[in-house]
Amino acid sequence: MLVALVVALVPAFVFAPGPLAASMSGGGFGDQRAVIDSLSKSFVDYWSSGDRTLSPGLARLVDYWRDYHVVKAVIAATLLAVLTTLGVLLWKAFLRAAGLGTGGRAALASAGIVVTALALLSLAAVAANVQGAIAPFSSLLSMLPMHASHGELADTLDQVRQRLADYPDSGDRTPPAIEVMVSDFSRYHAVIAVAATTVAAVLVGMSVVSWKRFARTGASGRRTRRVFRSFGLLWAVLSSAVIVVAVANLVTTVDSAPALLGFFEGGW
Template sequence: MLVALAVALVPAFIVAPGPWAASMSGGGFGDQRVLVDGLSTSFVDYWSSGDRNFPPGLERVVDYWLQFHVVKAVIAATLLTVLTTLGVLLWKAFLRAGGIRAGGRAALASAGVVVTALALFSLTAVMANIQGATAPFSSLLSMLPMHAPHGELADTLDQVRRRLADYPNSGDRTPPAVEVMVSDFSRYHAVIAVAATMVAAVLLGMSVVSWRRFASTAASDRRTRRVFRLFGLLSALLASAVIVVAVANLTTAADPAPALLAFFHGGW
């Protein structure tokens, strides 16, 4: 049942968000090209409006993108729950597989490794989509054609770069759109910093528990000791990587303008 549910959730993660977001936001975008065109046009309108509030066109795009990430986050979280449960069952079966032939034990171990890897991928998807749902405007900015803009969009991007280069020490009043983008970009990175910190704490806890179980297991039970040693090492290594991500995003959240300027120069 868990395998069937996981298999059903993977295509749902890809297919379902677009139609759902379209129905919840009062309109859809047939494909990515339509979304990029709508974003480009509405971003130019927003910049030229001189207002903090999004114009209707941009509001519609942002709302669509918010709903899109909410659905993906929910599906990814459900998939993570299913895969975690399945992984626990597989590893427990592997530890109890004393009377099973070597081929059966190898199959259980291989399935456990695959499911664990998929669970880590699902965890990454959950974090990324929570980030996108919390700061959908900054998430959308990554879809602007920075490398090949034309017409009014090219002029607008040049103005944004000039304003960001002077931020916050510009001689005249900072455009409201710049303040909104800088604030939203800070929140965009703060969210992932907080999420990464929480994940790192969980991984470190798992590592400690795994090493304790390893130490308390009899030396004659080599299979159990190998499994807990593997999880202890893997959890510690993953925690270290996630801590680096948390620190990097926390640094950007504290001073977002330089990173945002680098993004508008195509350095995302």
């Protein structure tokens, strides 16, 4: 049953969010090309308006993008729960597989490794889509054709870059749209900073538990010791990497304008 759920959820994560989000937002965004075209025009209109409030077309797009990430986050979280349960069952079966031959134990271990890796990918997908759901405007901006060479969009992007290069020293001349984008970009990275900090704390706890189980297992339980030693090392290494991600995003949260300028210059 768990394997069947995984088989169903993986393609659902890829194909279901677009149609579901489009139906929730009233349609009109059937594919990526339609989103990009609509965003290009709506972003130019928003910049030209001189208002803080998103233009109607851009607001509708942002709503769609938020719903898109909400659907993806729900599917990814469900997939994470299923893979976690399946992984626990596989590793327990491996530890109790004294009666199986070498081939059977190798199959269980291989399956456990694959499921663990997929669970980690699902966790990353949950975090990324929660980020997109909480700060959909910044997430949506990643769809802008930043290297447009001519037309209204190219002119608008040049103006945005110039204003960001001066921010915050431009004083009263700072367009409201710049303030909105900087604020949302800060929130965008704050979400990952909080999520990464939480995940790092959980991974550190799991590493500690794994090492304790390793220490409590006698020398006769060599397979059990190997499993818990491997997980202890894995969780420790992953927690270190996640802490680096948390710190990097915290720094960007505090001073997001330079990172946003780099984004508009094609650096992300």
